[in-house]
Amino acid sequence: GGIALDGAVNTRGGDLTLDTTGMANQAFGATLTATALTLNGAGGRYTLANTGNSFTSVTGSTGSINLKNTVATGTISVGPVTTTLTNGLRIETTASGLRVVDAVATGTGNPLTLIASGALTLDALGTVTPSIAGTLTGGAVSLTGSSITLNAGVTTSGTNTLTLTSTGSVMQGSGGAFTTTGLSLNGATGAYTLANTGNSFTSVTGSTGSIELLNGGTAATSVGPVTTATTLSVTSGGTLTVGGAVGFGPGASLLKSTDGNVVVNSTINRNSTGMGAASLELTANNGAVSIDQNNGSIGATMSAAFNTTITAGLGGIALDGAVNTRGGDLTLNTGGAVTSTLGGTLSGGVTSITGHGITIGDSVTTTGMTSLTAGAGNIVLGAALTTSGQALNLSSAGMVSQTAAFESGALTLNGGGTFELATKDNKFSSLTTFGALGDTNQATSIDLKNVATMTSFGAITTTGAFTFTTGGLVTQSGALLATTVNLLGAGGMYTLDNADNMISTLIGNTGSINLVNAGMTTQIGTSTAGNTVTTSGALKVKSSGTLTVDGAVTFGDGESSLESTGGNVAVNAAIRRTGTGTASLALTANADGKSVSINATAGSIDAIATLPAVTPTAFAVSTSATSATSGGILVDGAVNTRGGALKLTTAGMVSQTAAFESGALTL
Numbered sequence: 001g002g003i004a005l006d007g008a009v010n011t012r013g014g015d016l017t018l019d020t021t022g023m024a025n026q027a028f029g030a031t032l033t034a035t036a037l038t039l040n041g042a043g044g045r046y047t048l049a050n051t052g053n054s055f056t057s058v059t060g061s062t063g064s065i066n067l068k069n070t071v072a073t074g075t076i077s078v079g080p081v082t083t084t085l086t087n088g089l090r091i092e093t094t095a096s097g098l099r100v101v102d103a104v105a106t107g108t109g110n111p112l113t114l115i116a117s118g119a120l121t122l123d124a125l126g127t128v129t130p131s132i133a134g135t136l137t138g139g140a141v142s143l144t145g146s147s148i149t150l151n152a153g154v155t156t157s158g159t160n161t162l163t164l165t166s167t168g169s170v171m172q173g174s175g176g177a178f179t180t181t182g183l184s185l186n187g188a189t190g191a192y193t194l195a196n197t198g199n200s201f202t203s204v205t206g207s208t209g210s211i212e213l214l215n216g217g218t219a220a221t222s223v224g225p226v227t228t229a230t231t232l233s234v235t236s237g238g239t240l241t242v243g244g245a246v247g248f249g250p251g252a253s254l255l256k257s258t259d260g261n262v263v264v265n266s267t268i269n270r271n272s273t274g275m276g277a278a279s280l281e282l283t284a285n286n287g288a289v290s291i292d293q294n295n296g297s298i299g300a301t302m303s304a305a306f307n308t309t310i311t312a313g314l315g316g317i318a319l320d321g322a323v324n325t326r327g328g329d330l331t332l333n334t335g336g337a338v339t340s341t342l343g344g345t346l347s348g349g350v351t352s353i354t355g356h357g358i359t360i361g362d363s364v365t366t367t368g369m370t371s372l373t374a375g376a377g378n379i380v381l382g383a384a385l386t387t388s389g390q391a392l393n394l395s396s397a398g399m400v401s402q403t404a405a406f407e408s409g410a411l412t413l414n415g416g417g418t419f420e421l422a423t424k425d426n427k428f429s430s431l432t433t434f435g436a437l438g439d440t441n442q443a444t445s446i447d448l449k450n451v452a453t454m455t456s457f458g459a460i461t462t463t464g465a466f467t468f469t470t471g472g473l474v475t476q477s478g479a480l481l482a483t484t485v486n487l488l489g490a491g492g493m494y495t496l497d498n499a500d501n502m503i504s505t506l507i508g509n510t511g512s513i514n515l516v517n518a519g520m521t522t523q524i525g526t527s528t529a530g531n532t533v534t535t536s537g538a539l540k541v542k543s544s545g546t547l548t549v550d551g552a553v554t555f556g557d558g559e560s561s562l563e564s565t566g567g568n569v570a571v572n573a574a575i576r577r578t579g580t581g582t583a584s585l586a587l588t589a590n591a592d593g594k595s596v597s598i599n600a601t602a603g604s605i606d607a608i609a610t611l612p613a614v615t616p617t618a619f620a621v622s623t624s625a626t627s628a629t630s631g632g633i634l635v636d637g638a639v640n641t642r643g644g645a646l647k648l649t650t651a652g653m654v655s656q657t658a659a660f661e662s663g664a665l666t667l
Helices: none
Strands: 002-005 016-019 023-026 036-048 057-069 075-083 089-093 097-100 112-116 119-122 136-138 141-144 147-150 154-156 161-165 169-172 182-194 203-215 221-228 232-236 240-242 246-248 251-257 262-264 267-270 278-284 288-291 307-312 316-319 330-334 338-340 346-348 351-354 358-360 364-366 370-373 379-381 392-395 399-402 410-414 418-421 430-433 445-450 454-457 466-470 473-476 484-496 505-517 521-524 533-535 539-543 546-549 553-555 558-564 569-571 574-577 583-589 595-598 618-623 632-635 646-649 653-656
Touching: 075 089, 089 097, 097 112, 112 119, 119 141, 141 154, 154 161, 221 232, 221 251, 232 240, 240 251, 246 251, 251 262, 262 278, 267 278, 278 288, 288 307, 307 316, 316 330, 330 346, 430 445, 521 539, 539 546, 546 558, 558 569, 569 583, 574 583, 583 595
Parallel strands: 002 023, 016 036, 023 036, 036 057, 057 075, 057 089, 075 097, 089 112, 097 119, 112 141, 119 147, 136 154, 141 161, 147 169, 161 182, 169 182, 182 203, 203 221, 203 232, 221 240, 221 246, 232 251, 240 262, 246 267, 251 278, 262 288, 278 307, 288 316, 307 330, 316 338, 330 351, 338 358, 346 364, 351 370, 358 379, 370 392, 379 399, 392 410, 399 418, 410 430, 418 445, 430 454, 445 466, 454 473, 466 484, 473 484, 484 505, 505 521, 505 533, 505 539, 521 546, 533 553, 539 558, 546 569, 553 574, 558 583, 569 595, 583 618, 595 632, 618 646, 632 653
Antiparallel strands: none
């Protein structure tokens, strides 16, 4: 049996009830017009989807329903409605909105589809008890409206999907949580705000205007493919995985796990449309953030700039896929380690990377100030780092090392660590350390190479040795504080004449050195093998305190001088001359009562017999003293000017236990 509506039915404002356990159909062109429409009958199968149908409410309990309204305007109310067969429930209105006012259920696994050209509202019925609230329960559930409001729950059974489609606002009230496996959000200009803590889903896909979405509990969430014209914000209680392509637009976008990891296994890009400011944040407060090497990336396609922030807990940040902010700022922050491997390139504007240890395994290219902060961990520069002439700040209390070069503008080293950055051809404009004398931020030691033609030293403080290698010009605007200073680089020209420099020992092998030291003592070279000073040009050292030559010194062409303004000058090792141009050496102790001594055991000036003769070179040795007994010149080691002039100047005593050989002698 059944009901065959082959002609028009019009109740003239009255209600219409159909009841059958069989099929209820309309012939082509037939219409029904009623106020309230009730469809009943166990196992009944209703197909009333003709153009021209008109009704204002739907209730019933039957097998399946396919119903369409094209005439009645306003809002059509739905519920209670129950269906039991696999065809489920489909209600479409092309002339009005839909309002679910009571429970709608299609049974386990059966589809439920509501489509409205106007607003679609799932009503909680105000003060009516929740047991008869306007809930939706079905297999796959599809809701379409110019706007959608969920004030009561929606549940899809099994592995089915909840599909929402709207070009307007989609919202949910406190009772409007949904439970589904898949969630699909659509509508070109839809604005989805689905932040109910009771929401539960395993994946979200779609293409729409904007999305703000919360997945409550601790279940994992898969995101993508998803595209939004403006912002995309998805928060998951469990691990959040980007499993399909993600596109976002202007505004602040967020992918967040509150108690799990964030895993990027697909592409994330800013859309090519929309020119407003955009930002992207990936956050795993209690976990890790990782970008897959094979498939994961951020900003792989050309777009406008977008600022990117990646934040992780102790699990750290693993950058195995490329990150490119297209000129936007890049900030990485974690309580764990930051690592990148081959393929994990980073490209950003102003860039900040913070973690408990940082390992760079593929290139980093930035266009703004760049900071790497490793806390007590190490920094390993295993691939090229380029800041496009902008500042670079490296901070670590551990070891900072490299297997690849970096290039930057101003370089700042801080954090109290050991900086071993002399194995590659780095290039930067200036060097500064953060941390005054006694500050825990001052470096333990620094070994650094720069291939730039000029380097400016700002304030530099280290509790240990400072080693610098360059073939260019070095000047300073701040003081250098270190124990041992080792200046290297063929052709390097060091002018370190800041009056507040404070070092203990100078060694090196370079072009020329002009050093002023305010320390109580200045030791040039040491007795340890290799701790010597060699310059192809002039060597000038001016010390406020005692100056001692304790390691071999070789100086070249130009005017060289070893001077103390407040102490003695003692030559305890060999001083040699190299080069063929004009050269001079002055040994000066300016303070009253102080002396210049060339000591007998190992001290000498160019007195090594095997040294070949060179163009005559003058050595001027002078001192100023008022006491004949406490100041003066002591020549207890051999002096040979190789034909050059020798000048001795003192108001004190001049004595010798070793011979000197010179051209002109002036006393």
